[in-house]
Amino acid sequence: MRTTGVIPSRPKRRLWFGSGIGRLNYRHKQRLFIYGGLLIPLLYFVVIRILPILYSFNVSFREWGMLSPDKPFVGFDNYATLLSDSLFLKSLVNTGIYVVVGVPAQLIAGLIVALLLQQVVKLRGLFRTAYFIPYVTSVVAVSWVFRWLLMKNGIVNALFIELGLGPQSFLYSPSQAIFWIIAVMVWQNIGFQMLIFLAGLQNIPKLYYEAAAIDGATGWQRFVHITIPLLNPVMLLSVVMASIGFLQSFTQVLNMTGGGPLDSTISVVLHIFNLAFKSFDMGLASAATVILFAIIFMLTLIQLKVLGSRFQQE
């Protein structure tokens, strides 16, 4: 695809500031457009996205309360405090659970729905819409709806009692709560995941399946040796995106359990939030943010390496 720049340039004129803009060389006008157009967005990104990161690092190395004007440099103290704080470590463990359980659950659920959708023809549009609607709704609202559904005397327990399973404590149980939160997160994301997989599945040429069928491959073999490998790039993208998402769990946790019961659901971001806006300890909060960022960064790199190289081999 040709981009511009191939137009023969006119000889440069001497009258730079001659008789107004109309006298400007064509190339100059184009450059003005390019850099002028990019100026605001670039400035915006540097100020809003890049500089704050540096600022964040800075704050993490200081003792930063909101009341004293003094922000003394304390080196790695904040980091040391965090790493010996059992609540922070608990939040790391919980967040790990969110990722390790949530990501596969979301991917598998999305893949199953996408595969099922491929088999049906008639009501495909209706199903696709229904599965996707949860994704466009407010996470806060959904959190509260499920909180209501999962009440001790709520509808889900009523159904359980009808079915003969005992009543559960759902969000009130320190061992169960986190998994119910993950279930709600997956519930809301299934539609999105399904779409991504549908697009990926559609890119696999039917030819391959037909050829394999002629060669006598069973449905399962076709799935394992054609579908999975060819979905690899989509899979990789999904794993990375889902991991980053689950690592930053916040809204559902805050609205469904507030981090309890007994800190069994608190996530790193929620902990950062509490540190920054309940205890107003910005230094600690920033240090935790940096740690989280480092985790996200490393995890992404690892995933790109491991899953990416598998694709190269195929």
Place this chain on the structure above:
Amino acid sequence: MSRSAALADTRTTLRWKRSGSLISYILLTLGFGLMVFPFLWMISTSFKTLDEIYSLSLIPSRVTWDNYAAIFQGTPFPRWMLNSLYVAVIATVSVCVFDSITGYILAKFTFWGKQVIFVLILSTLMVPTEMLIIPWYLVSSSFNGMDTYWGILFPGLISGFGIFLMKQFMESLPSELLDAARIDGMGEWGIFLRIAVPLVRPAFATLCILTFLGSWNSFIWPLIITQSEEMFTIPVGMAFFSSEAKDSSNWVQIMTGATLSVLPLIVLFLCFQKQIIRGIATTGLK
């Protein structure tokens, strides 16, 4: 293979195919119920009277609009809806303007520094919002931007995701068309506004909807930057409102609030399904 055996074979295959689809239909319908039921229950609860909320019937025996009246008259919900709308509209307009220009330039021009700029924008996508909220908060409070519309808006005015969406759509524009306009003497801005923009209208539709949805549903930053009740956006208001209502066990109120939060978006989605789904599928593959 004899003819009758071949026919029998085909029939068996078809029967397999049909039963395969049948299982799919059944499973999908079960899943459909799972997806839809929470919303139905939410709406149903919002129409119930207080004494009925723990009953197990989906359809209330007495439908009441009282809860909605109470929410509109007794709480700042209408104000919150206006706030959300205001913020979402401005964010959408800003994103459409700036992201399209940037995407266009990145798609259709080569220039010094292009790689660097590209990587820069890409890297902003890698930085999660959660990492930026503390610096944003600190800067906002020192600039008196707390609890203002500007404060809520500024992080979302230009989006890297939108730039890439636009870039992808713009790349498919025929360069010959643009060059022809140049030879005819049209200025760059004119080319952008009068040729490029109209040709990528579907991209604008997608970008608008996605930005609007994202803005409406955003939670953590508006939660931090707003302090007075009247500046809350809907998600923030709902969280605040619900934690208070829960203490008085007024779940009907909470469900009514939830329904109000959710319904506009569902309606919007049903109208613009095609654009939304296409936008996500396109960028997802990139």
